[in-house]
Amino acid sequence: MTKGSSPVQTISSQALGNGRNGTGRVTKEIARRAFRTMLEARILEEKLAALYRSGKIVGGVFLGRGQEALSVALGVHLRRGDIYAPLIRDQAGRLAFGDTILDTLRTYLGSSLGSMRGRDGNIHRGRPSEGYHAMISHLGAMVSTVCGGLVAKRFRGETGAVGATCIGDGGTSTGSFHEGMNMAAVEKLPMVVVVANNQFSYSTPNDRQFACGDLLTRAAGYGITGRRAIGNDLIDCLEVIGEAVAAARAGEGPQLVVADLLRLVGHSEQDDASYIPAALKESPLGRDCLDIAEDQLLENEWVTDTELSSWRAAVKAEVEETVGKVLREPAPDPAEEDWNAFSVVGRNLSGEDEE
Amino acid sequence: MSITYLEAIRLAQQRALAEDPRVFIYGQDIGAFGGAFKATKNLAKEFPGRVLDAPISEDAIVGLAIGAAVEGMRPIVEMQFADFSTCGLNQIVNQAATLYYRTGTPCPLVVRLPSGGTPGGGPFHSQSMESLYAHYPGLVVMTPATVEDVYTMLLEAVALDDPVIFCEHKFLYYHLKAEKLPEEALPFGKARITRPGRDATVVAYSAMVHEALAAAEELSQDGYDIEVVDLRTVKPIDTDTILASVARTGRLLVVSEDWPWGGVAAEVIARVAAEGFGLLDAPPQRLNARETPVPYHPALWGTHRPTASSVANSLRQLLEL
Numbered sequence A: 001m002t003k004g005s006s007p008v009q010t011i012s013s014q015a016l017g018n019g020r021n022g023t024g025r026v027t028k029e030i031a032r033r034a035f036r037t038m039l040e041a042r043i044l045e046e047k048l049a050a051l052y053r054s055g056k057i058v059g060g061v062f063l064g065r066g067q068e069a070l071s072v073a074l075g076v077h078l079r080r081g082d083i084y085a086p087l088i089r090d091q092a093g094r095l096a097f098g099d100t101i102l103d104t105l106r107t108y109l110g111s112s113l114g115s116m117r118g119r120d121g122n123i124h125r126g127r128p129s130e131g132y133h134a135m136i137s138h139l140g141a142m143v144s145t146v147c148g149g150l151v152a153k154r155f156r157g158e159t160g161a162v163g164a165t166c167i168g169d170g171g172t173s174t175g176s177f178h179e180g181m182n183m184a185a186v187e188k189l190p191m192v193v194v195v196a197n198n199q200f201s202y203s204t205p206n207d208r209q210f211a212c213g214d215l216l217t218r219a220a221g222y223g224i225t226g227r228r229a230i231g232n233d234l235i236d237c238l239e240v241i242g243e244a245v246a247a248a249r250a251g252e253g254p255q256l257v258v259a260d261l262l263r264l265v266g267h268s269e270q271d272d273a274s275y276i277p278a279a280l281k282e283s284p285l286g287r288d289c290l291d292i293a294e295d296q297l298l299e300n301e302w303v304t305d306t307e308l309s310s311w312r313a314a315v316k317a318e319v320e321e322t323v324g325k326v327l328r329e330p331a332p333d334p335a336e337e338d339w340n341a342f343s344v345v346g347r348n349l350s351g352e353d354e355e
Numbered sequence B: 001m002s003i004t005y006l007e008a009i010r011l012a013q014q015r016a017l018a019e020d021p022r023v024f025i026y027g028q029d030i031g032a033f034g035g036a037f038k039a040t041k042n043l044a045k046e047f048p049g050r051v052l053d054a055p056i057s058e059d060a061i062v063g064l065a066i067g068a069a070v071e072g073m074r075p076i077v078e079m080q081f082a083d084f085s086t087c088g089l090n091q092i093v094n095q096a097a098t099l100y101y102r103t104g105t106p107c108p109l110v111v112r113l114p115s116g117g118t119p120g121g122g123p124f125h126s127q128s129m130e131s132l133y134a135h136y137p138g139l140v141v142m143t144p145a146t147v148e149d150v151y152t153m154l155l156e157a158v159a160l161d162d163p164v165i166f167c168e169h170k171f172l173y174y175h176l177k178a179e180k181l182p183e184e185a186l187p188f189g190k191a192r193i194t195r196p197g198r199d200a201t202v203v204a205y206s207a208m209v210h211e212a213l214a215a216a217e218e219l220s221q222d223g224y225d226i227e228v229v230d231l232r233t234v235k236p237i238d239t240d241t242i243l244a245s246v247a248r249t250g251r252l253l254v255v256s257e258d259w260p261w262g263g264v265a266a267e268v269i270a271r272v273a274a275e276g277f278g279l280l281d282a283p284p285q286r287l288n289a290r291e292t293p294v295p296y297h298p299a300l301w302g303t304h305r306p307t308a309s310s311v312a313n314s315l316r317q318l319l320e321l
């Protein structure tokens, strides 16, 4: 099928031009909330990197620097009762969906008071019973899991809920991703899948990852709606993803959003990302979404310079204070750990805990 | 009227659907068609919208079941053959099995695996996968050997809050019959002494229970009294019943249709050696399938898997040790 021939591949915001500031669905209130959350994510992640360098965080640190606009645009359009399965670079989306600076730090620093209690760490966190899925590392796996949550809601006759997940360009090559997308399409689920095409999967460039040229063309193959967003442009992301979420909520079936951007850090904090060519970093793709968003908010007079500095100061203070608190919290105690992977019911029935 | 093992599976699912609105069934060709083996025959008609055909996407099938379980549903997944569950392995062992430990959210789902060999099944429609799944913490693995057990244990599997791998044996589907279905069942995870004896213990499960019983019958002609223990559920494993049996007989043979490496038979022997070494009058033995893929031709297949006569031979050797 030639590019663009699909009847369901609807919107290319680039084709429509980028003159969307302050128009359409993006309200001052949403833009302010989104920006404030991006700021939280950026400042929190800078602190995470510092804590990692000083040896306070063990394991990996995977940051979303440069991808906050896209990530937050999904998070702010979801609401309680929706299902959200964020991935590696979604600190901003997570905070927008209701995760907290406190639980992020507890999970990274291994506090026993965090939602994962030291049993899992870093980005592998969530509260599945509240619709906030805890990703497993295996890329693509969360697509069908979100399908399942939506099927459950359909069984219960709950309408109006949306399920959403994110993935990178590399993750779209997994069989799991294809199976999940196809399943969502077959079941016509109210689902939004956002692909952050940051041009590299760890070190692998896109020309070694897929041969279809444009990931958006995949939407036609699945028989679902595809939309394109400018990944480092907050207003564009808010608009495109807002439309995608609204369409899914309105019963129009799965929505694939593909956004081009760059990650402005390594894959993890051990990676210097030297494989990303300087020319690409200096191209429009390499512009920092936080700078673009700040300009957009100021231009629209949705925020003042004074407000911005007070937000920055407030977020910094909150992060510092929370780090101090979490560092004093107890680590998990191996002697107290419940070394049993069965649930309470299974364990009581099995009697294995007597050993 | 007699009820087959397969019909008992169908009836258990019918009852689960009727009694619990959270139950739904998801798998390939299981809707109007009723499944490759007809284990869901007429259920789609009886329970509209709750017996759903799935695409050939084992990974996503299990993923969907996990997501639904997290939201409070009780999905039953039918794999068309146990062998194809490897395409859903990642979701089973990395997401379903880890979910409760990681997040505290239970993951109540059942994956039905039409398991084990039948004549002509060949390498990809014959596998026994209980050892593979039992390896992973967080999964319950059931291996019912009787019509009564397959019925009560499937209902038990649906009621459990943990993910259950339900290994139902295809060779038993049509062979085994019962007059009526039980209301009562042994407690979860309990093994059964199917045949009491004093000279040696055979621990078996699933189709191998019947080979063991036939072997025990054969040896009774020679005056030996063989005890047969049916594990019923291989994980959690009922070590107490096994040890109590070995305490009575002093000799142990474990029979499994699965391959020997790191399998259920090896696990049973490891436990008895570690916890009941002093009870043994002879080295514990195991009899597994041969260490090749499951062959297609009935003549090869019949020698690949343990049978009543190979179990009887192993028992004779054990009794002479």
Ligand SMILES: Cc1ncc(C[n+]2csc(CCOP(=O)(O)OP(=O)(O)O)c2C)c(N)n1
Pocket: A088, A089, A137, A138, A139, A167, A168, A169, A170, A171, A172, A174, A196, A198, A200, A201, A202, A267
């Ligand atoms: C199935 C699977 N294989 C390999 C990995 C290891 N891995 C983690 S992140 C990553 C790169 C992912 O790239 P992409 O999906 O483009 O996301 P990005 O890191 O660029 O945000 C790889 C290979 C994994 N997590 N899952």
